Amino acid sequence: MAPTLRTVVRRLPLKLGVLTGQDELDRPVRWVAVSELEDPTPFLEGGELVLTTGMRLDAGNAGPYVDRLVGKGVTGLGFGVGLGHEVIPAGLVEAATRAGLPLIEVPRDTPFVAIGKLVSDLIAAEQYDEIRRAFATQGRLTRAALRPEGPRAVVDGLARELGGWAALLDEAGAVRHAAGEGAARTADLLPELERLRRPAGGGAPASLALSTPQEHVIVQPLGARRVRGFFAVGLDRPFTPVAHTVVNAAGSLLTLAVEHGREHLAAERRVRSAVLRLLLAGQVRAARETLELLGDGLPGGPLVVLAAGGDQEAVLEAAGDEFAVAAEDRVVVVVAADRVEDTVSTLREHGPVGIGSPVGLDGLRAGLDQADRALASARRAAEPVMRFADLAGQGLLSLLDPGMTAAFSSALLAPLHEYGSRADLLESLRAYLACNGHWDAAAQRLGVHRHTLRYRMRRVADLLGRDLDDPAARAELWVALAVTE
Incomplete structure (x- = not known):
């Protein structure tokens, strides 16, 4: 933040006097510009304290001169007396009063370079103080990241340090944690997140800055190799360079937390897989001891x-x-x-x-x-x-794999299916098994003589190579026939 005009004029060694614009002394002085041009504005950016001895000023052009400076957005005008003018011309004082422009009287023994050096030193001091505050803020955010609730603490700290809102989002854009008005402010960001997921040209995802007259927002993706989430921060004023530094630091801390969390989660899952293998192998004690190392059970x-x-x-x-x-x-x-x-x-x-x-x-x-x-x-x-x-x-049958059971049935009963058109062998076998091997009951079900059924069963046994008196063989054949149904 640049020093104010009030800070400059209060420095006793400069002996500066304020003639007009006393209510505007809190304007920031971003630089000092010395010029004797009648129109110095092409060489100004705005925010300067313009110093002049008035070599080209007179009663006729003082008003337009002031209007041009005000239109450019200068902070104030310093007029050096004792060279071209013993006192500040009345027309210039009137014009500055009318325009609300601070007019500073610079005495003969105060060189312009002294004012320039003072402003430069003040700006450097302010910049150093901003850097110091940025480092202090980064330190507080880093300590917050080390807490058990690390990412949430970073988001809370960021909103508090910058005086705005902040939010941590998952990969889909859902709010995981928010501070300030973050939860309400992120709904409008969802369309923009897609641009961060798929950056143009397929490069690495970058941050996104959005500005309106009422709000300024920065959105950054989280993740080292691919996007694993986002965080957003918003202010009601533009972000200063220090604020950008703090936001970038928070982004690095959150990315580190996300990646570390995933690595920790992957390691924990590998341990759980090993524990499951121990449990299935009957090594319950070893499984319990391993889980206890994770603080689990x-x-x-x-x-x-x-x-x-x-x-x-x-x-x-x-x-x-x-x-x-x-x-x-x-x-x-x-x-x-x-x-x-x-x-x-x-x-x-x-x-x-x-x-x-x-x-x-x-x-x-x-x-x-x-x-x-x-x-x-x-x-x-x-x-x-x-x-x-x-x-x-x-x-x-509901417990058996359908594909494997169908293949088993097809292979087992294939000789009967291939035995010409004698479908009566399959039906005879079905009736025989349904009647638990009782010849009379099975023959009556089929409507044939029991000697006919005996003949057919001998033929089935020969074709299948199975002993129909064996309970295991009967069970297999029953399953095979049930599948064909």
Whole structure:
């Protein structure tokens, strides 16, 4: 921030006097310009303290001269007396009074260069102070980032330090945390986020600055290699260079937190996968000890294994604090029996869920197998939830893989299908098995003599190479025939 005109004129060694514009002394002085031109404005940017001895000023051009300076936006006019003019011309004083332009009298023994050096020193001091404040702010934000709630603390600190609002957004643009009016202000940013996700030319994502007369907003993507979220900050005034520095520092801290969080999460998931393998291998004690190193544990009492389909990232997030592991094409979730309904109601929003029966820690392998079978059935039936207990009540065939069972049936019964047009062999076998091998009952069902049925069964046994008196062979044949139905 530049020094004000009031600060400059109060410096006693300069002995400056204010003739007009006493109410405008809080204007910033961005530089000092010495000029004897009748129109110096082509060489000005605005915000300068213009110094002149009035060599080209007279009563006729004082008014237009002041109007040009005011139109350019100069901060004030310093007039050196004792050279071209012993006193400041009355016409210049009147024009400055009328225009509200601060008019400063510079005595003969105060060189213009002394004023220039003073302003330069003040600007340098202000810049140093801004840099110092920026470093102090970065330090406070860094300490905030080290807290357990790191990213949220950074967002809160950023809004507080800059006196505006700030918001942390996920990859989709949903607000994860907001400070000030951040939650309400981010809705209009969603269309702009797409530009940051897919920068022109496929380069690295850059920040975005939006300005209106009422608000100035900066949006930055978070992530080292790809966009993993965004943060936005807004002020009711333009961002100063120091504010930009602070915003960039906050962006770096948030990116570091996001990337570190993902690496930590990935490592934790690998440990959980190892714990699941230990549990399935029956090494419960080792599994518990490993989880304790993470500050975690397994629920007590009866457990239920869930197998959840759908997007694994979404399912893992929906599982919350439950023990969940992404494995192959599903997520395995182990929950206490009394937590099943609440957990399933959350998981089913992301894909089908298979539910095993309650088991102990030593029965997790059986519980997982049940959950997997229930999930497979849910996928085939396009059902959101399937329980193994309900599945088991539907008969043995519902537990078998349809594709594998069909292939087994086709291969086993192929000799009977290939035996000319003797479909009566299949029907005879079906009746024989349905009657548990009782010849008279089976023959009566078919409407044939029992000797005819005996002949057919001998032919079936020869074609299949199976002993029909063997219970295992009968079971296989029953499954094969049931599949053909």
